[in-house]
Amino acid sequence: MALNLDTIRTTAERVAASHHLEVVDLEFQGGAKFRTLRVFIEKDAEERAKLAAKASENAEGDETLPRGVPAEMLSGVTHEDCAAFAQDFGTVVDVEDLIPGAEYTLEVSSPGLERKLRGPEDYVRFRGSLVKVQTFTPVSDNRHWQGRLTGFAGDVLTLDLSAVKQKGKAKKAVTATVVEIPLANVEKAQLVAEI
Template sequence: MAVQLDEIRATAQRVAASHNLELVDVEFQGGVKFRTLRVYVEKSAEERAKLAALAAEGKVEDLPKGVPAEMLSGVTHEDCAVFAQDFGTVLDVEDLIPGAEYTLEVSSPGLERKLLRAEDYIRFQGSVIKVQTFTPVNKNRHWQGRLTQFSDGVLTIDLSAIKQKGKAKKAVTEETIAISLTNVEKANLVAEI
């Protein structure tokens, strides 16, 4: 019996909302044995705004220096533990993962989080990102630079913001590159610490 990832995702969103959290991503890996369900959560937009306000006032002491508060998910170990307890119970009661054995892992998306939705590109404008495309752009599939703009499904990356390596170094003829979101195979933030 197959795992219904869409049902699991919808359930995770429902449970996360009850804890002032937002679902970032869900991954299911493994075969018959050693199956793992990974769930990435972060504080809701309202909770992140509160964290950013506290950080601006200097009232949050444990933020890494030089890291913008918006890049942090604000999720604590306790948030993950409480969510995992409630979500695990719902998974078992609703039998969303057939079979008895699986491991549930819950964590924040991290500083080098994946960029999955258009909202992520809007939120993280101004951040350094790494992008891999399905088809080459200027004879290269791997790009790294500062995301300067995202509009109409196209992300603009400032390549001069970071020293280019490999094929990208040879492919750079301009300071910016435009990549369609439909051509993005995977993308993630690059931590600037």
């Protein structure tokens, strides 16, 4: 039986939904002996909305919310959420034999403040945030960009380069303060924490 990541992701999403969580990303790494399945989770949209409301109402007195971090960047995941999800998901994976072979390690965590951006919904959700983007092919003679994500429309993301001091080729190559990058040309993208 071969490893099917789509089946594992579907199962993870089903288990996560029962805990009011969403699967952000899933990775499987390693060889025959040291295999690791990593699942990155966050609260679902309803729970994130509750967290944002709580943050705006009680930002000063609540020690559970980090200061200076925009609420949309918080995954809201606690250690208890990760443990409960890992227990239930690990049981299902083992019972359904979704990872054939002897042993593997299951790691469950939040995506972190510098999370990867995956699909169009992430670019819409995190508009206004600082991001790092690496492209497949150069845009204005550069493949590495850092700036504020100011827009996402028609599968093109817009970065405001004046938001951060540019480094390397970006510093020399661009005289404009805005760059537009087609989503199809994005190799990697992630948030940059502003604390």
